[in-house]
Amino acid sequence: MKTSIATVCIAGDMREKLAAIAAAGFDGIEIFEQDFIAFDASPREVGQMVRDHGLEITLFQPFRDFEGLPEPLRARSFERMERKFDLMQELGTDLVLVCSSVHPEALGGIDRMAGDFAELGARAAKRGLRVGFEALAWGKHVWDHRDAWEVVRRANHPNIGLILDSFHTLGRGIDPDSIRSIPSDKIFFVQLADAPLIEMDLLYWSRHFRNMPGEGDLDVTGFMRAVAATGYDGPISLEVFNDQFRGGSPGAIALDGHRSLVYLMDQVKRQEPGIAMSAPDMPPRVRADGVSFVEFAADEAEAASLGRLLRTMGFRCVGRHISKQVELWQQGEIRIVLNTEREGFAHSAHTVHGMNICDVGLRVDSAEATVQRAQALGASPFRQPVGPGEFEIPAIRGVGSGLLHFIDDKSDVAKVWDVEFSPVEDTGTTPDAGLTRIDHIAQTMNYEEMLTWSLFYLSLFETQKRATVDVVDPGGLVRSQAIESADGALRVTLNGAETHRTFAGRFIADSFGSSVQHVAFETDDIFATADALIANGFEPLHIPDNYYDDVAARLGVGDEMIVRLKAGNILYDEDGQGAYFQIYGRPFGDGIFFEIVQRSGGYAGYGAANAPFRIAAQRRSMSPNAVPRR
Numbered sequence: 336m337k338t339s340i341a342t343v344c345i346a347g348d349m350r351e352k353l354a355a356i357a358a359a360g361f362d363g364i365e366i367f368e369q370d371f372i373a374f375d376a377s378p379r380e381v382g383q384m385v386r387d388h389g390l391e392i393t394l395f396q397p398f399r400d401f402e403g404l405p406e407p408l409r410a411r412s413f414e415r416m417e418r419k420f421d422l423m424q425e426l427g428t429d430l431v432l433v434c435s436s437v438h439p440e441a442l443g444g445i446d447r448m449a450g451d452f453a454e455l456g457a458r459a460a461k462r463g464l465r466v467g468f469e470a471l472a473w474g475k476h477v478w479d480h481r482d483a484w485e486v487v488r489r490a491n492h493p494n495i496g497l498i499l500d501s502f503h504t505l506g507r508g509i510d511p512d513s514i515r516s517i518p519s520d521k522i523f524f525v526q527l528a529d530a531p532l533i534e535m536d537l538l539y540w541s542r543h544f545r546n547m548p549g550e551g552d553l554d555v556t557g558f559m560r561a562v563a564a565t566g567y568d569g570p571i572s573l574e575v576f577n578d579q580f581r582g583g584s585p586g587a588i589a590l591d592g593h594r595s596l597v598y599l600m601d602q603v604k605r606q607e608p609g610i611a612m613s614a615p616d617m618p619p620r621v622r623a624d625g626v627s628f629v630e631f632a633a634d635e636a637e638a639a640s641l642g643r644l645l646r647t648m649g650f651r652c653v654g655r656h657i658s659k660q661v662e663l664w665q666q667g668e669i670r671i672v673l674n675t676e677r678e679g680f681a682h683s684a685h686t687v688h689g690m691n692i693c694d695v696g697l698r699v700d701s702a703e704a705t706v707q708r709a710q711a712l713g714a715s716p717f718r719q720p721v722g723p724g725e726f727e728i729p730a731i732r733g734v735g736s737g738l739l740h741f742i743d744d745k746s747d748v749a750k751v752w753d754v755e756f757s758p759v760e761d762t763g764t765t766p767d768a769g770l771t772r773i774d775h776i777a778q779t780m781n782y783e784e785m786l787t788w789s790l791f792y793l794s795l796f797e798t799q800k801r802a803t804v805d806v807v808d809p810g811g812l813v814r815s816q817a818i819e820s821a822d823g824a825l826r827v828t829l830n831g832a833e834t835h836r837t838f839a840g841r842f843i844a845d846s847f848g849s850s851v852q853h854v855a856f857e858t859d860d861i862f863a864t865a866d867a868l869i870a871n872g873f874e875p876l877h878i879p880d881n882y883y884d885d886v887a888a889r890l891g892v893g894d895e896m897i898v899r900l901k902a903g904n905i906l907y908d909e910d911g912q913g914a915y916f917q918i919y920g921r922p923f924g925d926g927i928f929f930e931i932v933q934r935s936g937g938y939a940g941y942g943a944a945n946a947p948f949r950i951a952a953q954r955r956s957m958s959p960n961a962v963p964r965r
């Protein structure tokens with residue numbers, strides 16, 4: 336497979352764009368004319384710059400308002416094209432995209448348009464150039480790839496072909512399987528983009544909201560399967576107009592783009608038999624079985640106070656590392672690692688961010704295969720020296736600056752807890768509070784990073800995304816999206832803060848970057864847990880009476896239940912399937928917190944309806960003159 340990306344997708348000037356695109360591993364670029372015109376270098380110099388980066392120019396685009404014009408506009412458009420042919424030859428590319436006309440005087444008429452293209456084909460052939468026709472979803476006479484194909488078919492010239500663009504086809508709701516009957520030698524080029532489903536004007540949607548395949552809601556895989564089924568083996572090229580990407584980090588957006596193409600072709604290869612296109616070999620998406628551990632980087636004072644908090648939640652310190660200043664705390668299947676080392680990754684993370692969750696361990700079938708797939712998708716592997724007799728647990732860099740470790744039963748790494756930790760008789764134990772496993776981890780990030788990390792998780796793990804929900808914080812909006820496996824074993828929520836005035840935004844600012852802000856533990860009996868917590872001296876986040884009055888009114892919850900909820904500061908939610916109970920701890924450090932949840936009867940959400948009240952309570956409890964309640 337040959338990967339390509341349009342210069343419009345990436346921020347910066349031509350030089351910055353090329354550097355980011357080459358570094359991300361693309362084979363070629365589409366030169367978007369505006370980017371070229373705005374740049375102060377000759378076409379020959381630009382062509383050379385591109386090749387010096389090891390890239391080729393796969394396409395020059397767009398050429399607008401060509402077909403179906405009356406004279407003298409028609410002659411003028413051929414004249415204009417001859418000048419662009421000159422430019423293409425200087426740049427060193429042989430393919431130009433003509434997008435369907437929106438010219439007010441364009442006459443339409445399929446044979447008139449085909450005739451124009453036949454003549455253009457003859458002119459292009461003289462120079463060894465090719466022309467591809469693309470149906471814009473809002474074209475005046477041609478807005479459907481099936482009509483563009485009929486124009487190309489009737490033009491019947493070897494130098495005239497079709498250009499397909501997933502956005503125009505899928506955005507209009509056209510069945511991509513209509514592509515399957517087009518001969519592959521007449522498909523000159525394929526452009527790919529996804530988009531979130533939003534009801535709006537097609538042109539505006541296309542020019543501002545496209546995103547990378549897999550980041551939106553369109554069936555780009557179905558589209559690409561149809562293209563691959565024709566036998567097409569040419570470039571696949573991202574053409575993503577997105578306001579956020581244009582202002583984003585060129586390097587990060589280019590990496591996301593490359594990852595999206597690798598992921599897409601991996602799916603296509605697995606779903607569509609016997610295709611001509613190649614795709615990198617890698618293990619399939621990984622089934623993650625849940626969170627094995629979360630690791631805090633802390634100094635000794637922070638670790639001591641975190642230990643006290645964990646104790647009030649019924650955790651016990653069960654092990655001390657054989658050679659490092661690392662403690663293992665446990666309850667049920669939940670492991671919390673407190674790392675107070677003075678060197679190594681956790682220490683660096685602590686220096687930069689203060690106390691933070693620097694590492695998350697996930698249980699997978701094969702840790703080795705997980706890292707292999709992650710690397711094929713462009714993730715960076717992580718390694719640091721290990722002591723004698725210690726395990727090298729496979730790891731990659733995850734969200735923000737944190738790590739993801741992978742633990743499996745296949746290799747020996749699952750024995751790490753027994754081999755690397757000596758048991759501790761914890762003297763100050765408090766009774767178990769019935770916490771069983773980690774229900775979800777919540778990562779807080781800048782809003783602009785959300786697509787990056789949803790693509791990261793979706794491409795690596797056998798997961799799907801839920802719809803984004805908007806959470807209102809008194810300081811602004813936070814968008815929240817859950818990525819989860821079908822059986823709920825892995826649940827990660829991504830919370831994107833748009834401003835630093837929100838609770839989540841303050842966490843990012845205070846801790847200098849994105850990371851896990853909260854961890855939710857599961858219990859099978861929220862009321863028993865609430866009682867145990869109170870007995871252990873745990874300080875829950877205080878929830879005001881107004882909240883319980885509303886729950887009674889809105890959900891019709893009876894008095895007796897309200898009394899119990901109130902006593903435990905328990906938040907409550909329902910969906911069509913079941914109920915959800917939540918207890919929050921008070922935030923500590925830069926705003927990290929724990930949550931305890933119970934899901935009953937197949938409740939599948941995350942208590943979004945409660946989030947505004949939880950956030951308001953957290954802000955109160957973090958404010959300098961907060962008065963402890965109850």
Ligand SMILES: O=C(O)c1ccc(O)c(O)c1
Nearest residue numbers: 397434469500541542574
């Ligand atoms: O928005 C546009 O005008 C435009 C131009 C060229 C393309 O290839 C395209 O898909 C859209």
Ligand SMILES: [Mg+2]
Nearest residue numbers: 469500526574
């Ligand atoms: Mg296009």
